[in-house]
Amino acid sequence: MSEQQTITIEVDGKKLEAAPGQMLIEVTDAAGITVPRFCYHKKLSVAANCRMCLVEVENAPKPLPACATPVADGMKAWTCSPLARQAQKGTMEFLLINHPLDCPICDQGGECELQDVAMGFGEGVSRFSEGKRVVASHDIGPLIATDMTRCIHCTRCVRFGDEIAGIRELGATGRGEHMKIGVYVERSVSSELSGNVIDLCPVGALTSKPFRYRARAWELTQYDSVAAHDGVGSNIHVHVRNHQVMRVVPKDNEAVNETWISDRDRFSYQGLYTDDRLQKPMLRQDGQLREVEWQQALLEGAALLKSVDPARLGALVSPSATLEEMHLLQKLLRGLGSNNIDHRLRQTDFRGDAANPATPWLGQRFADLENNQAVLLVGSWLRKDQPLLNHRLRKSVLAGGQVMAINPLDYDFNYSLSNKLIGAPADMVGHLAAVAAALGADTAGVNANAEAAHQAIADALKAAGKGLVLLGSVAQMHPDYSLLRLLANNIAQAAHVDLGFVGEGANSTGGWLAGAVPKAGEGLSFAGMLEQGLDACVLLNVEPEFDTANPAAMAGLLNASKVLALTTHLSPWLLEYADLVLPVAATPETSGSFVNLQGDVQSFNGAARPAGEARPAWKVLRVLGNLADLEAFDHESSRDVLEEALQSIGEIKLDNSLSNAQAVTARLVSADLQRIGGVPLYSVDMLARRSGALQHTPDGWKAGLYVCADTASQLGLVEGSSAVLRQGDGELTLPLVVDDRVPGNCVWMPTGVPGSELLGEGFGTVSLEKA
């Protein structure tokens, strides 16, 4: 049967074209014919259990469920004939008999599928006069509120766990009327995609816990936006009441996020409304930050910028800043004569800068991830770092593809890795070189010893018609990133597979395009700024203690320079080091654009009112440009800024190829005890870190020093005992946690989490002892 073949069916007397094998409901949906349904969902398997979509089909003795009836040429169906209507109304009555009439206090009220369908198919008065069913609800965590009495047993949430999230956490137990949906094991739901069951649930059984009782659906205004917490750029709807963000829900975009969003994109908005949100500009006077009016603040800011030697002026910009903000900031800096700007704030190894690819990106379109036969992850917990990219990769595994990993921690995935090499961070280079050697590729001067596992990885990549070597966030934070990058490049070339980068934040690709990096040979990288110091440092939405690779060095930089911070929140370090802080709008409060990891430029409008006197950062930067007497800072709207930025970028050419990469000597050497860094998924940016709900999930960082059982016993430490970690001049005392995902002679202590500001960079030699 050729793919193009179409057949003709007739529904309600209308001739419709269909593809063989399609279900009737897909054809009627495409034709705009309404068939009521609850259990059917286009992204989930067919269950046919709700019986709401029963329709009449010619020659069928009984009404058939449209969701599970494959079309056949010449088929005739009626969706609203007396038989179909009688069946649909019958099901409706059954669904309502045990459903509580608590719509007035139900969060789903007004956007409830059951309510909507009941308007069309239900009766005004119930014939059911017996006692109604009541079902106890369990606490399944901080994100999802449960009211299981309202459940209509459609099992969408169960199928979601099984088919999309890849972990069976919710399930149906009990029989008949006693059947109930709950967690199998009495604990909270842990999937990083769990919030999607809130959208899937057609009734008010599963609702958003942080949103609970905050607003009614009809009081909300919906704005289209783009999520700001990973490189996917998931399309979202921001729901606003009284100019405040009430919640975030997904917007369909098949090419980007399909119909899902990650929990991080859904719940980070909580971080917008915290006590440390900066409300007014503040200027350091007599050693104290004091509130000042905008006019004074801007004049002070411009004066500061003009007063310093441009060579000693630098800017650090969040990789989640908008393209417009990045463009104006680099324009401001360069207008002042400085080329010292960077957005690579978690990178520590800049030795490969001369060989940098022009515009690093994922290396493949998101949808193409599903077609890989072999993927090698290098230093990546993709499942938690980029949940929806991992979802695409999971589909490739379900289709028979392999995913392999070289990681410093035995991260768990929601599919099985066909091969994994877990070892101390210093061993990653050797493992990667061994894979290169197994492929006969250049090992960049690293001594390589290919064993069976390396050979297996090499063979899988080589045999793959489509494959990918993906450098994750941990690789990019690694002290030998330039070496890992070169080896990954050599492997990809030898195996004829793609090379990809998983950038930081929502706009790392945009950072490269907008020029939020020093041009080759001109200006200082982030590392250069740390090394040489600055007289004045501009921070754009950077929380210096948590958003930078080496807090110890960062503190030195801030201490020795004037600090001008444009920021949404006033963190303790800004309070201590900043000379001028300007409150700016967070992403859902400002208009802007992000370039995601596949190179899509996605623009959005502001959805909510900025907190206090905060202004969109692009406006602040524009005025600073004016006050600094620079040319061409006369943009009227963020659209003007975008147009200017896109004009200077020209055609977007995504390009991961390295030019003349030079081999370097590994900096990280084996040691008695090495630190493993990285950033936990809910510690990536200011908003996520401030979302109380996310922090209380199992993925929220639990303070501790994590070692494996062997290392703990070698050090004479036991679980829960207080231990002190020393790195350089820094030290940190926390309880010891035994976690066998950590390799021997290593301690897992990420950056971006409370306590990490007392230490240096995420990887390197440390010592650990009893406190």
Added chain:
Amino acid sequence: MANEVCLRTLHLDRSWLLSTYESEGGYEALRKILKEKISQEDIIETVKTSGLRGRGGAGFPTGLKWSFINRSAAGDKYIVCNSDEGEPGTFKDRDILRYNPHALVEGMIIAGYATGSTAGYNYIRGEFWEPYERFEAALQEAREAGLLGENILGSGFSFDIHAHLGAGAYVCGEETALLESIEGKKGQPRFKPPFPAMFGLYGRPTIINNTESLASIPDIIRQGGEWFRDIGVENSGGSKLFSISGNINNPGVFEIPMGTPFSELLEMAGGMKDGYNLKAVIPGGSSSPVLPAEVMMDLTMDYDAIAKAGSMLGSGAVIVIDDRQCMVKLLDRISYFYYEESCGQCTPCREGTGWMHRVIHRIEQGQGRQEDMDLLNDVTKRIMGRTICALGDAAAMPVAAFIKHFREEFQYHIDHKQCMVGGR
């Protein structure tokens, strides 16, 4: 003419042993097939000729079912025997497992051969511990005699059988729920299509037959399809096991030719107990529509006769009811069973069985309302034909039939808040 097929060894001492079975012609059919290399087509044709229809209740022609499987498809294919026997009133398969397990073993091997299957599973009702042990012992005997396992009787044909004990869910007698249960999942019927012949156990082509159907196979092969067919009547070939229970003197299992008059079966079962009069009969297990005495006494026990009277032969579970019994109370109990045993997967059955039971229970308790019977009738119509599996129909049919034939008893309960027959 009784006990000619499945219970053929019943008159012998220790009828369940291999030696006893072989003394009555046991395993001759299998030996003949393997020795003469009888083709799969010929075996299936013989079964078709026999007129054997599925003995689990649906009455689907067994030979036709076997012909649905793609015998030449590569990979594993399975024969599954349904010994879940959960229908209230039915207890015939238990006696096959207890007294003649080798007939089933041989029948499964022949079915495996005829359909090109690689293994068989026997799903045995969770409460059947003794039958389970008998069946396991029979498998062991057959394996030791070279009749089961690798390279059976040196023929090159290999086939093994595994027994699987259920855990007490009625719905697991539904063939696709049974497959789910074997796979270790929650026992819930699958939506069909795809049918098991295409996508069955572990996603492989699978044939599922009732215990009695499979245990009839060896004699059909040994004595011929015509021989079996001629025992019975038109459209209902062979003999059949009837489990007869209720207000009779001698309840039990009787293997008699299809088409035997009900009155004869009642006589074999010792007639009505304590001299009370026959009021009604449920002819094919609790889900089949009840029939009044005067209808029943004129019927013969075969598929067509009972279907014509508006009920079903079902699994052959005959429940005899005398005139002391309150039909409201009886229906209350039956509806409670289906309410408890609905798997809960699809809406009409999950919600409707509880609704019906509560209304019937209310009537029985003297809380009935005038509109209740019309309501019940309407609810049955909204369940029947609307569910994934037949359990919904099974729950609704008795309600509709009890009200149809004994409406005055329900009306009396509603009007007088007490029972017409019990005086309560």
